[in-house]
């Protein structure tokens with residue numbers, strides 16, 4: 001289990017660098033998607049604002065989206081202080097982000113001593129957190145990158161890349177969840193009925209399905225549509241049934257949403 005500190009760049013900040021327009025909202029979305037997935041994988045995510053003091057942890061990641069007066073400027077990038085471990089972790093994140101679908105390439109790494117003072121990476125060093133780096137998911141001032149970042153595919157890829165890098169660098173204690181050896185539910189499908197179906201209808205509503213399903217315990221056409229919506233939203237196979245993968249994801253997301261409301 002890893003304690004992962006996720007700092008939403010600039011959030012809660014009143015002075016100093018407050019970020020590109022829309023940046024705080026975007027990185028908050030990504031953090032809120034990533035946190036329940038990290039929990040699901042057996043980690044403890046701690047989501048922070050920019051000026052909040054850091055608790056102890058195993059990894060510190062500051063989330064940012066870049067901006068520039070040059071509308072053509074683009075590319076994702078990483079920043080880290082001068083240490084090999086953080087550098088390797090930051091580069092593992094780049095690989096994960098690309099694997100998850102980031103389509104626009106990368107800028108050069110920002111690998112300088114000065115960076116030790118930015119966005120909490122300096123505090124992280126003082127706290128003895130062994131891995132600390134900054135991710136820039138892309139430019140919000142670049143029309144193409146911004147449209148992708150704000151899409152479901154982009155938000156999902158960004159959040160997934162964070163989960164992946166924790167797994168790549170520190171391992172996932174709960175990876176057996178994905179090998180099917182853990183089964184909380186039997187598969188539910190069209191025409192099933194009962195209290196168990198109602199529980200999942202409620203969870204679909206919690207994750208933001210609109211108009212909300214009637215929680216009646218009947219797995220009908222509307223429920224199947226909601227399941228397909230959820231599966232598309234999170235890049236799962238669109239089966240329309242609540243299989244193990246869908247159940248795990250749905251449970252994690254409903255849990256995360258309930259916490260953040």
Ligand SMILES: [Zn+2]
Pocket residue numbers: 009010019020023063064065066
């Ligand atoms: Zn920023």
